[in-house]
Amino acid sequence: MEMVLRALAIYLVLMVVFKIAGRRALMQMTSFDLILLLIISEATQQALLGNDFSVTGAALTIITLVVVDMLFGYLKRYLPGVEATIDGTPVILVENGRLLENKMKQADISYDDIMAFARNGQGIDKLADIKYAILEQNGHISIIPATK
Structure with a gap:
């Protein structure tokens, strides 16, 4: 026992x-x-x-x-x-190319973390090209590109 x-x-x-x-x-x-x-x-x-x-x-x-x-x-x-x-639940970190800094602080995620995921996953190198960046439950960041 x-x-x-x-x-x-x-x-x-x-x-x-x-x-x-x-x-x-x-x-x-x-x-x-x-x-x-x-x-x-x-x-x-x-x-x-x-x-x-x-x-x-x-x-x-x-x-x-x-x-x-x-x-x-x-x-x-x-x-x-x-x-x-x-x-936990998914957390939106970027919305329409704008950083949601209060959410980033709560999640302890930096701008560089977001951009690394954007470059690796989507080939995006500018914040303005991100419609949404979402911190998922598993710790990864999903990047949804802005439509042009």
Whole structure:
């Protein structure tokens, strides 16, 4: 039972930490992010398993994590508002070539982040050519070009 409670606790802690870190953390992985991810995974592994390195303990932990993830999936599907609370909602960052700076500050997204997505995804190099830039739930920025 201790393994199940450990897995549940770590799952919830990581969910809260990444919610606080914001979607920007999901946008692009830098070298620092990779190092941080490796350290987090090692610390998580130790917290999940404690001193039990048995196959049974690992299997129980994995099953618990999958079941908890499935449970959250069902909650998001059947209870209104849960998905928005857990995953957030899309945020418009640019509207008709104009930066919405208050939304950008809230999402911790810079002009350079938006323009990088515009260049890579649409070949757009001017803000005026963007009708909408939308920060999606998964941390990516969708660019809708302005019609000419």
